[in-house]
Amino acid sequence: MSGQQNQKEATRExxxxxxxxxxxxxxxxxxxxxxxxQVARASKGGLYFHFxxxxxxxxxxxxxxxxxxxREVDEAMVGxxxxxxxxxxxLETALKALSRQRQLAKILLLQGYGLGSxxxxxxxxxxxxxxxxxxxxxxxxxxxxxxxxxxxxVTAYAWVGALNELxxxxxxxxxxxxxxxxLPVLTTLFLQGVKAxxxxxxxxxx
Amino acid sequence: MSGQQNQKEATRExxxxxxxxxxxxxxxxxxxxxxxxQVARASKGGLYFHFxxxxxxxxxxxxxxxxxxxREVDEAMVGxxxxxxxxxxxLETALKALSRQRQLAKILLLQGYGLGSxxxxxxxxxxxxxxxxxxxxxxxxxxxxxxxxxxxxVTAYAWVGALNELxxxxxxxxxxxxxxxxLPVLTTLFLQGVKAxxxxxxxxxx
Amino acid sequence: MSGQQNQKEATRExxxxxxxxxxxxxxxxxxxxxxxxQVARASKGGLYFHFxxxxxxxxxxxxxxxxxxxREVDEAMVGxxxxxxxxxxxLETALKALSRQRQLAKILLLQGYGLGSxxxxxxxxxxxxxxxxxxxxxxxxxxxxxxxxxxxxVTAYAWVGALNELxxxxxxxxxxxxxxxxLPVLTTLFLQGVKAxxxxxxxxxx
Amino acid sequence: MSGQQNQKEATRExxxxxxxxxxxxxxxxxxxxxxxxQVARASKGGLYFHFxxxxxxxxxxxxxxxxxxxREVDEAMVGxxxxxxxxxxxLETALKALSRQRQLAKILLLQGYGLGSxxxxxxxxxxxxxxxxxxxxxxxxxxxxxxxxxxxxVTAYAWVGALNELxxxxxxxxxxxxxxxxLPVLTTLFLQGVKAxxxxxxxxxx
DNA sequence: TATGAATGAGATTTCATTCAT
DNA sequence: CATGAATGAAATCTCATTCAT
Numbered sequence: 001m002s003g004q005q006n007q008k009e010a011t012r013e014x015x016x017x018x019x020x021x022x023x024x025x026x027x028x029x030x031x032x033x034x035x036x037x038q039v040a041r042a043s044k045g046g047l048y049f050h051f052x053x054x055x056x057x058x059x060x061x062x063x064x065x066x067x068x069x070x071r072e073v074d075e076a077m078v079g080x081x082x083x084x085x086x087x088x089x090x091l092e093t094a095l096k097a098l099s100r101q102r103q104l105a106k107i108l109l110l111q112g113y114g115l116g117s118x119x120x121x122x123x124x125x126x127x128x129x130x131x132x133x134x135x136x137x138x139x140x141x142x143x144x145x146x147x148x149x150x151x152x153x154v155t156a157y158a159w160v161g162a163l164n165e166l167x168x169x170x171x172x173x174x175x176x177x178x179x180x181x182x183l184p185v186l187t188t189l190f191l192q193g194v195k196a197x198x199x200x201x202x203x204x205x206x
Numbered sequence: 207m208s209g210q211q212n213q214k215e216a217t218r219e220x221x222x223x224x225x226x227x228x229x230x231x232x233x234x235x236x237x238x239x240x241x242x243x244q245v246a247r248a249s250k251g252g253l254y255f256h257f258x259x260x261x262x263x264x265x266x267x268x269x270x271x272x273x274x275x276x277r278e279v280d281e282a283m284v285g286x287x288x289x290x291x292x293x294x295x296x297l298e299t300a301l302k303a304l305s306r307q308r309q310l311a312k313i314l315l316l317q318g319y320g321l322g323s324x325x326x327x328x329x330x331x332x333x334x335x336x337x338x339x340x341x342x343x344x345x346x347x348x349x350x351x352x353x354x355x356x357x358x359x360v361t362a363y364a365w366v367g368a369l370n371e372l373x374x375x376x377x378x379x380x381x382x383x384x385x386x387x388x389l390p391v392l393t394t395l396f397l398q399g400v401k402a403x404x405x406x407x408x409x410x411x412x
Numbered sequence: 413m414s415g416q417q418n419q420k421e422a423t424r425e426x427x428x429x430x431x432x433x434x435x436x437x438x439x440x441x442x443x444x445x446x447x448x449x450q451v452a453r454a455s456k457g458g459l460y461f462h463f464x465x466x467x468x469x470x471x472x473x474x475x476x477x478x479x480x481x482x483r484e485v486d487e488a489m490v491g492x493x494x495x496x497x498x499x500x501x502x503l504e505t506a507l508k509a510l511s512r513q514r515q516l517a518k519i520l521l522l523q524g525y526g527l528g529s530x531x532x533x534x535x536x537x538x539x540x541x542x543x544x545x546x547x548x549x550x551x552x553x554x555x556x557x558x559x560x561x562x563x564x565x566v567t568a569y570a571w572v573g574a575l576n577e578l579x580x581x582x583x584x585x586x587x588x589x590x591x592x593x594x595l596p597v598l599t600t601l602f603l604q605g606v607k608a609x610x611x612x613x614x615x616x617x618x
Numbered sequence: 619m620s621g622q623q624n625q626k627e628a629t630r631e632x633x634x635x636x637x638x639x640x641x642x643x644x645x646x647x648x649x650x651x652x653x654x655x656q657v658a659r660a661s662k663g664g665l666y667f668h669f670x671x672x673x674x675x676x677x678x679x680x681x682x683x684x685x686x687x688x689r690e691v692d693e694a695m696v697g698x699x700x701x702x703x704x705x706x707x708x709l710e711t712a713l714k715a716l717s718r719q720r721q722l723a724k725i726l727l728l729q730g731y732g733l734g735s736x737x738x739x740x741x742x743x744x745x746x747x748x749x750x751x752x753x754x755x756x757x758x759x760x761x762x763x764x765x766x767x768x769x770x771x772v773t774a775y776a777w778v779g780a781l782n783e784l785x786x787x788x789x790x791x792x793x794x795x796x797x798x799x800x801l802p803v804l805t806t807l808f809l810q811g812v813k814a815x816x817x818x819x820x821x822x823x824x
Numbered sequence: 825t826a827t828g829a830a831t832g833a834g835a836t837t838t839c840a841t842t843c844a845t
Numbered sequence: 846c847a848t849g850a851a852t853g854a855a856a857t858c859t860c861a862t863t864c865a866t
Contacts, residue, residue, distance in 0.1 A: 007844095007845095007850075007851095008849090008850065008851095011850080011851080026322075027322050029235055029322075030322055032834090032835075032836090033835080033836065033837085034835090034836095042851080042852095043851060043852045043853060044836090044837080044838095044852080044853065044854095045837095045838085045839080045850090045851060045852050045853065046850075046851050046852070048836090048837065048838080049849095049850065049851065049852095050850095052837095053836080053837080054835095054836070054837095117233075117378070120374075120378060121378065124374075124375060124378055124379070127371070150391065150394060151382075151387055151390070151391045153382065154372065154382050154387050154388055154391040155391055155395065157368075157371050157372055157375060157382075158368035158371065158372060158388075158391060158392060158395060159368070160371055161367045161368040161369070161370055161371020161372060162363075162364035162365070162367040162368040162371075163367070164367055164370075164371065165333070165363050165364065165366055165367020165368075165370065166360065166363055166364060166367060168326075168330075169330060169363055172323070172326055172327065172330055173330065176357075176359065176360050176363075181357055181360050182360055182364075184357070185356065185357045185360040185361055185364060186364060188356060188399075188400065189361065189364060189395050189396060189399060189400065190395060192399070193394075193395060193398070193399020193400055194394065194395070194399055213825090214825080217825090217826090238859095238860070238861090239860075239861060239862085240860080240861095243828095248826085248827095249826060249827045249828060250826095250827075250828060250829095250861095250862080250863090251825080251826055251827050251828070251863090251864085252825080252826055252827075254861095254862070254863080255825065255826075259861080259862080260860095260861065260862090419846090420846075423846090423847090439735075441647055444838095444839070444840090445839075445840060445841085446839080446840095449849095454847085454848095455847055455848045455849060456840095456841080456842090456847095456848075456849060456850095457842090457843085457846085457847055457848050457849070458846080458847055458848075460840095460841070460842080461846065461847075465840080465841080466840065466841090528644070528645050528647075528648055529790070532786075532790055533790065536786075536787060536790055536791065539783070562803065562806060563794075563799055563802070563803050565794065566784065566794050566799050566800055566803040567803055567807065569780075569783050569784055569787060569794075570780035570783065570784060570800075570803060570804060570807060571780070572783055573779045573780040573781070573782055573783020573784060574775075574776035574777070574779040574780040574783075575776075575779070576779055576782075576783065577745070577775050577776065577778055577779020577780075577782065578772065578775055578776060578779060580738075580742075581742060581775060584735070584738060584739065584742055585742070588769075588771065588772050588775075593769055593772050594772055594776075596769070597768065597769050597772040597773055597776060598776060600768060600811075600812065601773065601776060601807050601808060601811060601812070602807060604811070605806075605807060605810070605811020605812055606806065606807065606811055625829075625830095625865095625866095626828090626829065626830095629829080629830080650855090650856070650857090651856080651857065651858085652856085652857095660830080660831095661830060661831045661832060662831080662832065662833095662857090662858080662859095663829090663830060663831050663832065663858095663859085663860080664829075664830050664831070666857090666858065666859080667828095667829065667830065667831095668829095670858095671857080671858080672856095672857070672858090826866105827864105827865100827866085828864100828865105828866100829863105829864100829865095829866105830862105830863085830864090830865105831860105831861105831862085831863075831864105832859105832860100832862105833859105833860105834858105834859090834860105835857105835858090835859080836856105836857095836858095836859105837855105837856090837857095838854105838855090838856080838857105839852105839853100839854105839855100840852105840853105840854105841851105841852085841853100842850105842851085842852075843848105843849100843850100843851090843852105844848100844849105844850095844851105845847105845848085845849100845850105
């Protein structure tokens with residue numbers, strides 16, 4: 001009984017891992033369910049027993065990868081005390097994870113785009129989860145006075161967008177190096193530039 | 207003879223306009239050449255006379271839209287004198303143009319993603335054109351001392367990425383309002399936050 | 413031991429009842445073994461233990477329903493003495509049974525058609541059983557002079573065919589009413605019209 | 619221009635003829651579009667250019683065959699003057715046509731059955747066309763007093779059903795011979811048996 | 825140049841059946 | 846006897862592209 005359950009779970013797991021590999025390699029449309037099956041050593045029927053459609057498989061995969069990344073980010077933030085450090089740590093962790101695993105980045109940042117609004121909604125939903133976490137801590141930082149009173153929601157989205165573009169570019173061209181160049185710039189723009197102490201000199205008109 | 211030329215050009219133009227409409231509506235993969243033909247009032251053969259493939263048609267469309275947007279941005283910057291104002295003006299113009307024309311935004315920011323590396327290269331190339339313009343002026347601003355000495359290349363990409371995410375999100379959810387909320391935040395993050403006068407109070411690194 | 417037997421029989425019975433319900437609802441091809449299993453609260457394996465294939469299950473079901481209907485018809489005829497009344501009674505009973513139970517009618521008259529010659533043979537075989545009963549009594553009636561000397565075999569088939577069409581039509585359109593309209597017509601055509609004395613005497617038995 | 623039209627029509631015609639052959643041979647479900655294509659010397663795409671689905675192709679075929687048969691029946695009736703002869707002639711023509719062309723009979727009488735209610739509706743609709751023609755003339759015959767005042771609608775359906783069963787049985791078993799045995803019986807049952815003179819005099823209304 | 829009928833490789837999905845537990 | 850995860854052959858339909866007219 002439990003044996004069958006394990007067997008079932010193992011197959012599901014193999015399929016998801018195969019899907020991660022194949023979707024990252026070819027993108028959504030150019031991925032054939034046949035190939036996923038081959039890599040997972042599962043039959044076509046087996047695939048469809050576990051996931052009702054190619055689309056559903058892709059969604060399940062995105063959810064899983066996003067959840068994993070989010071977990072890592074969360075864990076990294078626990079180690080920090082003040083809000084600004086938390087956000088800084090989140091940024092660093094996400095950037096490192098994505099640059100360490102191209103597959104993760106490709107699927108999460110790239111492959112779901114431009115495939116129609118159903119996919120886009122899924123992507124927006126996932127990005128929003130990240131943005132929410134960032135925003136929450138930005139809010140704390142604003143409240144305790146360590147950051148200027150900025151529009152944290154928009155800032156969080158801008159953050160996610162900037163990070164996305166830099167990683168995607170790096171995936172395709174190899175530049176700029178995420179850790180050495182992108183991380184410092186993002187830190188400067190999104191944290192240093194809006195730190196409260198700057199306020200003593202205050203309110204740069206416009 | 208010139209009449210024939212005009213005729214030919216007119217057909218090509220109708221096809222491009224039809225493509226803009228249809229690609230924006232359905233995305234690349236869900237757009238049928240049949241529908242482009244119908245909207246353009248051109249036959250299949252006509253389509254393939256003017257553009258050798260669906261991919262080529264899409265590229266031609268992206269190029270055209272990007273060039274148009276870039277032209278508008280350039281023109282806006284001519285009216286400004288100091289580098290920071292130029293960049294600010296570029297940002298404002300791009301944001302306004304994209305939020306005014308959803309179709310433009312959808313094709314430029316959305317539909318070319320995730321369709322395989324050939325598409326991705328095209329998108330990166332186009333985004334790079336924008337980033338280059340931004341970067342050039344940021345460089346000027348750094349040189350003349352109005353901005354802190356930041357990594358302008360990375361900053362420019364971050365900029366483009368942030369703008370992209372905010373517009374895409376607005377297209378799909380209607381929020382946040384590009385002009386009222388996104389523009390001020392982007393200005394704060396990318397210009398105010400890295401203004402040179404901040405330096406008097408110095409480098410609060412970490 | 414007998415308990416196990418009962419258990420086994422009970423499962424088989426549940427499967428047949430489920431099959432009756434599901435086949436009647438969706439027709440042969442659109443019926444999924446999965447659904448039969450669900451309705452019967454039996455596993456796939458259970459189904460295939462009791463019936464070696466979907467086809468075999470369907471045949472078993474047809475046989476069972478046909479036998480039941482034939483039994484009712486037989487019983488009704490026992491109550492009658494002269495051959496013509498027997499036939500009349502058979503017609504009436506069959507018509508009533510079929511119009512009372514749409515499921516029965518659907519499976520017996522409808523779902524086995526057009527599924528290839530294997531199915532067709534089964535259907536012909538079943539219809540033949542009914543036709544034989546009718547024919548036998550028509551033969552008696554001819555012999556004892558109460559009916560004109562007609563071709564009883566062909567008449568019996570025509571009878572079954574007419575009845576089939578009228579019931580199927582009623583199943584789908586709700587008209588004409590089997591008892592009020594179809595029964596009298598069939599009686600007139602197949603009995604009154606070929607009565608021997610009809611011209612001179614008249615036998616209004618029953 | 620007309621050349622292309624002819625070419626197009628010719629292809630459509632080839633497909634319909636191929637469909638007639640293949641559907642008659644294998645039945646609806648066991649017919650592969652691939653085989654229809656092969657027989658028609660048309661590609662898969664060509665098939666789907668002319669008929670949007672397998673179902674639509676089958677319907678188109680049924681309509682065409684039914685129309686053809688109905689036309690033959692109509693033409694045969696024109697040659698007759700009194701209503702009873704017309705009906706007799708219709709019966710004879712239909713029976714002969716169906717027994718001459720097994721394919722026609724198989725598709726019209728057999729292959730559309732039991733494939734779900736969409737198909738069944740189509741079949742009922744086609745049978746109704748025949749029944750209507752029969753009924754119309756029965757009505758005339760009743761009105762002018764040559765037939766007893768029977769329920770002509772039900773009679774017409776019974777007629778169609780009887781004919782159907784006899785032909786289907788003949789297709790599968792080779793018996794009874796439609797012309798030699800079935801035709802006389804049907805004539806007796808549906809016409810002789812309900813002739814008005816059989817009674818005394820009566821009913822010369824109108 | 826334009827037309828649109830025709831192509832055909834290939835994609836996703838279905839589902840009766842099997843068999844290790 | 847029962848279970849249900851897994852199989853895999855096969856079926857319908859899609860659509861960018863071509864080419865005779």
